[in-house]
Amino acid sequence: MREGETKKDKRRKYMSKDSYFKNGFKSVREEVKQDMEEQFESETVGELKSNDHVIVRDNVEVHLAKDFGFCWGVERSIAMAYEARTHFPDKKLHITNELIHNPQVNGKLQDMEVNFVPKTGGPDGGKDFSGVSDGDVVILPAFGASIEEMELFDSKNVEVVDTTCPWVSKVWNTVDMHQRRGLTSIIHGKYAHEETVATASFCETYLIVKDMGEAEYVAKYIAEGGDREEFMKKFEKAMSKDFDPDKHLVKLGLANQTTMYKKETRAIGQLFQKAQLNKYGPVDVASHYMEFDTICDATQERQDAIHDLVNNKEELGLDFILVVGGWDSSNTQHLLEIPLNAGLRAFHINEGECIGADNTITHRAMNGDVVKEEFMGRGMVRMGVTSGASTPDRAVQDALDRIFLLKKVNPELQ
Ligand code: SF4
Incomplete structure (x- = not known):
């Protein structure tokens, strides 16, 4: 790195070259648009959308979340x-x-x-x-x-x-600002997630906290000090090189992985703001804590929509919620947690084939294990369905078609 050149300068330098394309290729845009429509759009999802997000077919009542799927x-x-x-x-x-x-x-x-x-x-x-x-x-x-x-x-x-995604770039701009002002970026995210790996790479000094529990541990260290060795061990994979908790928790800025829970990011921000307020007082807190809203709306909207379904589970008589999305997809995993934490049966599947002709469902549990279990009972089934921000509608249709077929042809499910 040239003397005085920041990581942001380097990024800008690479991005300004003629061999770097940031805006796609307009000349082939229309052709690609048609291809994508053919590959990813779904008639069943279209029908759900035009029917106030509810359809009944083959003894299955489906309630589609108000916001779902591709962002x-x-x-x-x-x-x-x-x-x-x-x-x-x-x-x-x-x-x-x-x-x-x-x-x-x-x-x-x-x-x-x-x-x-x-x-x-x-x-x-x-x-x-x-x-x-x-x-x-x-x-x-x-x-x-x-x-x-x-x-x-x-x-x-x-x-x-x-x-x-421009929302991810927005987070990078935020950490650029932290670094310029000499702040440590506290990143609410998972240290091994590609997005957080990239965000951290643009920081000189950072600490990654994955949840409220870790944030509380750090806030307590700020307030009372603590066991430095234990701190270093706990965050060994989640901190910048040469990070020193006794030196680098004085001036903080908050950033996040865009797919985390918005409410949790907010709560973590409030926690650090309060910790700095208590330590440095109301006059000086502004120079010890900084926060911008970098949480992606799409993530939040999908989370709110599943909350709506869960909050109405009795009224709708929901038997379970089906969450469709890649097993590695962080935002999809969060969609699963919402019904499960509310005591509603829910399954995260990554494709229609997870629904077996023998009335089984192969799904990813909250602890990450992929498990198989018996799926539906007899008579009318009422289900909610949603999908992660990286899931095409066609994947939702595949799953629903299998459920309809199973209900139609399996006499034990009549
Ligand atoms: S969920 Fe979608 S819109 Fe939000 S940051 Fe990720 S890619 Fe961008």
Whole structure:
């Protein structure tokens, strides 16, 4: 890094090159739009939407959440990747990671001969870039890429198609500001999630807290001090190099992984603000704590919509909620937690095939285990359905079609 050059300067430098594409490829946009509609749209979901989000078919009453499925950032990212394939028909294309956490979309990209950079394992998300050569095209996913990856592509002389969601870029701008003002960025996120790995890479000094429990631990350390060794061990994978809790918790700025619970991010912000207020007093607190709202609306809207269904579970007579989305998708996992925490049966499936002809459902439990169990009972079933921000409507339709068919043909479910 040149003297005085910040990480932000470096990022801007890479992004301003002629070989760096941030806005897709307009000349092929209409063609790609039609392809996407054919591949991802769903008649059943369309019917649900035009019927106040409720349909009854084959003894199944379906209540679709008011907000669900593809968010703007994901649709944009997929469109840009498809446009890149059409724009560079003869070039070798790579994606640095799953474009989004969805098996159908990633399968389609593989069919289009887009290579996924292999992971080398380990919690830091190590990858093997040896297959990326001069003249190739590299697509950056919706959750972005780290500064180290950007640096590597710059040195490899490849063309880069950046599909990073603008909401994620907004978080990066926020941490840029923290760093410029000498603050430690406290990132509410999961340290191994690609988006948080990228966000952390733009900070000189950061600490990642995954939930309220960890935030309370840090706030207590601010207020009372504590066991430094224990602190270092607890956050060893979630802090910047040379992080010192006795030195770097004086001036704080809050940032977040865009798919975390908005309410939890807010509560964590209030906790740190209060901790700094108690320590430095009302006059000086402004120079010890800083916060901007960087929580993505799409995540929040999907969470609110599932809360609505859960809050009306008795009135609607819901037997269960089906959550459709990639098993690695953080925002989808959060959608599952809402009904389960309210005591409502709920299943997170990643595709329609999880519903077996023998009336079983294979689903990802809250602890991450993929388990199989008996699914529906006899008679009328009332269900809620939602899908994560990276899930095409067609995946919801596949799951519903299997449920309708199962109810129709299995005499034990009549
Ligand atoms: S969930 Fe939000 S931050 Fe993530 S891709 Fe969608 S719009 Fe962007």
